[in-house]
Amino acid sequence: MPRRTPRNVLSDRLRTPRTLSGFLKTASICVLIAGCLSPLGQAAAATSAPTAANDYCSGQCSDILPPGENGNATLAQILLNQAFGTQPAHAEDQLGPYANLATGHPGLTDAKINNFFNDASFGVPAGQVASTEKPAGRTDVTIVRDKKTGVPHITGTTRYGTEFGAGYAAGQDRLWLMDVFRHVGRGQLTGFAGGAPANQGLEQEFYRQAPYTEADLQAQIDGAVARNGERGQQALADVTAYLDGINAYIDASDSGRYFPGEYVLTGHKDSITNAGTIDHFKVTDLVALASVVGTLFGSGGGGEVNNALSLIAAQSKYGVEEGTRVWESFRERNDPEAALTLHDGQRFPYATRPDSPQGRALPDAGSVTQEPLVYDRTGSAGTASAKNSSTAVAKDTLSSARRGMSNALVVSGKHTASGHPVAVFGPQTGYFAPQLLMLQEIQGPGISARGASFAGLSMYVELGRGQDYSWSATTSGQDIIDTYAVELCQDDHHYLYRGTCTAMEQVERKNAWKPTVADGTAAGSYAMRVWRTKYGPVQYRATVGGKKVAYTTLRSSYLHEADSIIGFQMLNDPGYVKGPEDFQKAAQHINFTFNWFYADSAHTAYYNSGDNPVRAAGVDAEFPVWAQPAYEWRNWDPAANIADYTPASAHPNSIDQDYYISWNNKQAEAYTAAPWGEGSVHRGDLLDDRVSKLVAQGGVTRTKLVQAMADAALADLRAEDVLPKLLKVVNSAPVSDPTAAAAATKLQTWLSAGAKRTETSAGSKKYADADAIRILDAWWPLLVKAEFEPGLGSDLYGAFTANLPVDEAPSAGHGPTGSHAGSSFQYGWWSYVDKDIRAVLGEPVQGALSRKYCGDGSLSACRDALVGTLKQAAGLTAAQVYPGDDLCSAGDQWCADSIQQRTLGGIKHGNISWQNRPTYQQVVEYTSHR
Template identity: 25%
Template structure:
């Protein structure tokens, strides 16, 4: 294992910062400088602007427990300690969200910055802040003041990453917390629309329906007037900052469950939340404990945002996994051959909204001017001049209150199921399964997220934008989303799979995860054995493959994906599981995932893209 100092140098080199690192700097020197730059976490700090003294206790894990007498002081301090621990991460998060990465990464980040600026929320900011909580603006402004105070407080002793790169952290504004890039990566399914279109172009509708069926099943129908030629991975390349092909979902996912007191050793509900975020340093999550007027909540959240996204207060606890509401649609706009800034809208040419911005670029003498275009459906993310097309993204992030996870400012203060349900009315991005338990013994499950209403179409493929036949008809009310409270089963669980109650008629999405993880959790929790904390942890660690029930996972040390010739050969190879030795054709989900990826590779190669 590499030492932290060596790993840091490698990371900086990858970001093209290495030219700023002194050549003679040894690992020991780097360690010493890093230690000297650590933030003060003991003693007293004089902070102008605090209304009352605030106490911050660090536990053995380094988690900050913040005790404040006013709400503004509480969130000021959360911003301050988050910056103490994660300023480098916070500064990169800000640059990603604001579209300012090129200032430190150079020309290769310009298109990603342009995309971030396309996604910027351009609506009423008062409505935006109030969407998360009635006091949302006050909380966010307090948090930002705390971040900025630490930046000023540490100007002469910035964290080691800043010292080595020469980068200076910039002050935050409340708008940083509501940038949309973080929420965008947690929404879906424009990438799947492109992937399906590519496969249909190569294989035909019927073959794709058989190889990659939707869940729940819906027939694929290419919209009238949609030309599949030219719909390929380049459309979304700038959405990720790289020219990678759009992919079907890989073999990963999250799990959560809650068991009521009749099935636990304590007689109280037991809740587990297992969100599968990548293992990174620094982590994508940030643990904190917030205690102040109206607040006593502990758990993890996004480092750059106030509040706690997953956790508990004195009365309730909650956990999350992704739920596959389709929150994106890709519109193919017909552009005027004589004026690419016009597009056809209900029988006539209408102007796009055009904005021009300047992006500062590392190493460039002058900023780069970029053009941002918008149709009635949303930002134009790609233009095909040869075919006179523009691809516009309609997504929920254009609505007020759709910055990821910030509605936790309301969720964290709920004290019972009814208040929890009301708080979820504010939750828009990402779409999630919430499991719930409270000190009174109640358990629940509720989907949260903004769900577009489509009439007469399913959002499975890109759609023509000209005639207005494929428009959103508003959004479902939060009370219309699937939910359950104190079920007869005495437990609730989710694993990114399709969870739709019997008789439910709303259309939410069609790209849910395969159910084998959920089925295994359901089997264990439904066995009647009383669950302890240790037993619940053991559920999350199970790796058993059960061929007879079509449950499996990829091989250790391999990504589990194979080429088309390999699939033909391997379909008869045996694999050992608890149910005995069976050939691959019994391993329905695994075989299906591998088939998806094999044909994804076929389409990518036809597009001229390297995997």
């Protein structure tokens, strides 16, 4: 079918004066920048709110997004925050309610839901109006902010005015953040925010994956969007108005001297003379922003070179036939025990394993090298400690792994107390200050919605509610990325393209930076270079059968990040979405890889989006293939990067299934192009077990569904689903060693109590069953290594751990999402351990591993390995298990788990207790329909 026509990114602290007198001297600058007031504080109070559009949720729609709506701060506010911890209005007022659900959910009632969420009804009651504003003096749009949250409620009488207001509000709430990410999307962050090492890492990460020129960015607007009929033209008009609103705010904040203080701290503005500029936004900036969002959250697949390396390692150890069986058993392409979002027997074959693979281009052993990106450095780039920067990306990159903690719990009205569907759902975009998402309500001609949008892309609500329906998404991760082996000719920068020796295209970015008040690095510069081919950017070099090749990465959304705007426009249009079928059609216009969920007063629905390429017959999507016409995507046009895509009916989809759950688990049977680790134990099981029980009991309410989500959010997946089998092996004979015996008893006690990572009481900052939690955190990596490395050998064990990390506990700084990220238990070897231990115990296993590993299949030898590592783990102190970092002291278990709002600007917030849940979350139950 033809194509349809974001860890701590800014630093941990400011270089503020060390003395109070020095601080006060610096803070006196605030007199020159609007008397220390933010623009929100200057808005005049209003006595009444505009009339809201029709709202069919009857007060039963709620949402929350920490830490707070206000993501802008003047220089004075930043300095006050750093010196005294004071917070600008609405900067962190959502952090407390969000955090408190961890201990508050057991006593939850419908009446108490909004103690932990906010009323997401349309409009603002007259008594709750904090301010009203006619941005830039326009008469066709009004921005009203409520007292409780400061969320902008934008009401326009014209389409232009409505979108102008949306842009203006975006500038008010996220201007600095938007500026950061338009530079990230171009690989230009260091020149904008300073040369901290993590700044360099972040821009390098994105430039490697999306090395776009300005012409590439503009082509995305001139291409599919502009040519998409009336909706495309409307999208362009909306973008123009939105940009006009952003730029009007830039001009107002500049002349009024209440622009974000980070511009002063990074040398873009002078706090005394007001010299310097804040560049206006243009349409290509929004495409750059979209490319960052798409790369972070909506581009599943890839990893073919790593797959090939682990397959080669398996075949080297076991031989080709047996090694392939071993590899396939760990890959779990279509595991029969996997948790499914569509559990009613539907099958959606995609990227299945071919009987006779064609065109594979596996590298020669030892020949793979990653393509260098940085090729020139001058000055003292990269010499400063990342933690010394406050307005430069520091400590960890935003994209240390594809994030996927988003989850969804949706129950059909047949199983609820009211007879109406109930949904609790939301995306995980990480925890940042300010947050990557922002809340808003937009009411105007052809638009009626409230919810969350990515900052700088908020011309439409991207996740939220309409008049009588709500929608949300989770990252799906199906494979839309392929790796091609292009044979080199002439030299290292020419390749064979359909039989002709063709020059690669060189794209480069040169960045230079000066020292800034907020950045600990000296002046410096460096350059990045990417070689592009028709088959995408070069990522690796290798030889295949002795021939020199470059491995390139091609994704279907490459050069098409802007296309999804049409789908979001439809979701915001009350004239378009009138039921679940319309919702699914809108989602079909989104080319990013997401699972979309829907609920209204009568129906629920699901659709898996993304441009899934139709691959040539015999091509195995798991491995690199030759860059030859026989193995290209069907009807692929390299000039525009468009091809045939699987039809909508072939995407997992459903209406009115009894319930849906998603926690980045497998979508449906035979939908095999998914990340590693979708086996018998998956994070999705934590939701499925709870929701299926509720559905079986019947009478599901909003309260019960929130409690199910919150209970799963505190669960240790390893403990709940794997620990019982491990203890069964350990206790298969008396445990004579007193240390191991005591540890096993503590683990069993914790397991009997529910195996949650919960505080002893709200705010105690200490865990109940702390010793048991410490023991399991220490034991898991030890037991996995003892269980599998002897049988696999060090080389293959290492290759498999490169495909799938062993562990992702809340405190695991070594895990894919790093420390203090909230997201946990997405990536790990829990399924492998579960299947192997059950096999050793003689229990039935569907989709078993190709052999038994623990103790080489001997129960007694397996027990010895587990008891030995359990004793070793029990002997480790809390300080050894939780070694401490720049946030936590060594041994502070609660702090090691805690969630940090990673600073993207100058304002810092406190850390909160660990919860494994979405960042933005809705709780909805509609009572009627249009």
